[in-house]
Amino acid sequence: xxxxxxxxxxxxxxxxxxxxxxxxxxxxxxxxxxxxxxxxxxxxxxxxxxxxxxxxxxxxxxxxxxxxxxxxxxxxxxxxxxxxxxxxxxxxxxxxxxxxxxxxxxxxxxxxxxxxxxxxxxxxxxxxxxxxxxxxxxxxxxxxxxxxxxxxxxxxxxxxxxxxxxxxxxxxxxxxxxxxxxxxxxxxxxxxxxxxxxxxxxxxxxxxxxxxxxxxxxxxxxxxxxxxxxxxxxxxxxxxxxxxxxxxxxxxxxxxxxxxxxxxxxxxxxxxxxxxxxxxxxxxxxxxxxxxxxxxxxxxxxxxxxxxxxxxxxxxxxxxxxxxxxxxxxxxxxxxxxxxx
Numbered sequence: 001x002x003x004x005x006x007x008x009x010x011x012x013x014x015x016x017x018x019x020x021x022x023x024x025x026x027x028x029x030x031x032x033x034x035x036x037x038x039x040x041x042x043x044x045x046x047x048x049x050x051x052x053x054x055x056x057x058x059x060x061x062x063x064x065x066x067x068x069x070x071x072x073x074x075x076x077x078x079x080x081x082x083x084x085x086x087x088x089x090x091x092x093x094x095x096x097x098x099x100x101x102x103x104x105x106x107x108x109x110x111x112x113x114x115x116x117x118x119x120x121x122x123x124x125x126x127x128x129x130x131x132x133x134x135x136x137x138x139x140x141x142x143x144x145x146x147x148x149x150x151x152x153x154x155x156x157x158x159x160x161x162x163x164x165x166x167x168x169x170x171x172x173x174x175x176x177x178x179x180x181x182x183x184x185x186x187x188x189x190x191x192x193x194x195x196x197x198x199x200x201x202x203x204x205x206x207x208x209x210x211x212x213x214x215x216x217x218x219x220x221x222x223x224x225x226x227x228x229x230x231x232x233x234x235x236x237x238x239x240x241x242x243x244x245x246x247x248x249x250x251x252x253x254x255x256x257x258x259x260x261x262x263x264x265x266x267x268x269x270x271x272x273x274x275x276x277x278x279x280x281x282x283x284x285x286x287x288x289x290x291x292x293x294x295x296x297x298x299x300x301x302x303x304x305x306x307x308x309x310x311x312x313x314x315x316x317x318x319x320x321x322x323x324x325x326x327x328x329x330x331x332x333x334x335x336x337x338x339x340x341x
Contacts, residue, residue: 009061010311019062021311024285025146026064031279032145032207033071039203040075042274043140048088052076053139055093057129058147065094068143093139095129128152130189134197141203142194148187148208151252155182162247163233166225169217176216183254187261188268195270204271209255210278221255224283227340228309231332232321240325249320251313283341302338306330 009018056068069092080087129144130152155178161171167179194204211221229246236243258278265273284301285308287294310330318326 008315010314011061013062016307016310016314017062018311021307022062022064024281024308026067027281027285027288028207029064029067029071029145031281032205035275035277036068036071036143036205037075038275039205040072041079043201043203044079044083048085049140051089051091052141053091053093054141054143055095055134055139057095057133057142057144058150059094068145069094072141072143093134095133129193130186132193132196136196137199139198139202141205142198143205145207146209148190148206149210149253149255151182151186151254153182154250154252155179158250159248161250163229164226165229165232165246165249166222166251166253167216168222168226168229171217179216179254180256180260183256183260184264187256187264191265191268191270203274210261211255211257212278212280214257214259216257223340224309225251225253227336228313228329228333231329231336234332235325235329240328241321245321249317251316283337296341298338298341299334301341302334302336305337305341306334309333 010016010021011018013019052072054069054072059065059068069090073090076090077087129147155175158175158178161168161175164171164175167176198204211218213220216222232241232246232249233243235241236246258276262273262276265271282288284304286304287296287301307330310326314326317329
């Protein structure tokens with residue numbers, strides 16, 4: 001599976017589209033806003049540029065696309081009002097997981113290795129953030145929400161992870177090791193690339209899915225995807241999926257523990273950690289303490305979660321299994337999720 005060509009959200013505005021099923025991501029952005037505000041205020045403690053140059057990496061599509069930008073501008077505007085200073089101009093770069101991600105691998109394949117390396121060093125296209133995106137020392141601020149848990153490739157050497165599509169309680173020890181090493185490599189690369197593109201004193205705010213328990217075998221890490229693997233195996237038992245195809249499908253994904261994130265940032269060395277916080281969100285983001293009108297109903301909650309996962313994972317699943325099984329797969333998954341919740 002060429003990850004960059006299939007790691008994209010469901011397009012359009014239909015019932016299973018990312019645009020209609022990104023409330024969870026919106027909730028994450030809302031919970032992270034205080035850190036964004038603190039970071040911008042800290043930048044003001046030195047100097048205010050006449051033009052803020054900022055990038056949102058992995059903004060995707062739909063109603064959340066410009067949410068970060070609007071919040072950034074709002075915070076700067078409020079600060080300017082307080083300090084009685086002129087509002088700067090803003091230059092914003094948006095980097096998504098959709099059309100550009102699909103197209104770039106085919107563009108790069110048109111070049112030989114020598115030209116491809118030259119292309120990556122001198123011509124910058126806002127595609128995968130595991131490549132250079134911007135000229136050296138050109139941006140003040142990088143932001144990424146709900147994206148960095150996606151890896152540019154599935155770890156190698158995990159062909160023995162049969163019956164699973166990610167790390168699971170039943171996975172062999174080498175699978176956990178391979179996923180951690182892949183994340184270490186990719187997150188380190190991301191940090192190094194951004195350090196080349198950001199100005200001295202610039203800031204980075206990253207929000208991504210992690211786990212609250214060190215042990216990657218915990219339900220906190222695995223169960224979300226174990227239920228999807230169980231749904232696939234159910235379809236295999238009915239003859240709708242070839243079981244061998246499940247054995248060869250693994251997600252390019254990793255949800256790290258806080259300690260792993262700290263260690264990688266420290267070892268890579270390009271950035272200092274000003275603040276690292278964790279917060280929890282229910283599987284169904286509608287079930288939030290601030291939502292006083294929420295009434296739990298297992299079938300509806302199961303469908304809500306299934307639609308969120310489908311909006312993100314469907315292109316990868318279709319690439320491997322075809323599209324004939326998708327409706328039945330997520331119907332089964334919604335039932336399992338509802339029972340779990």
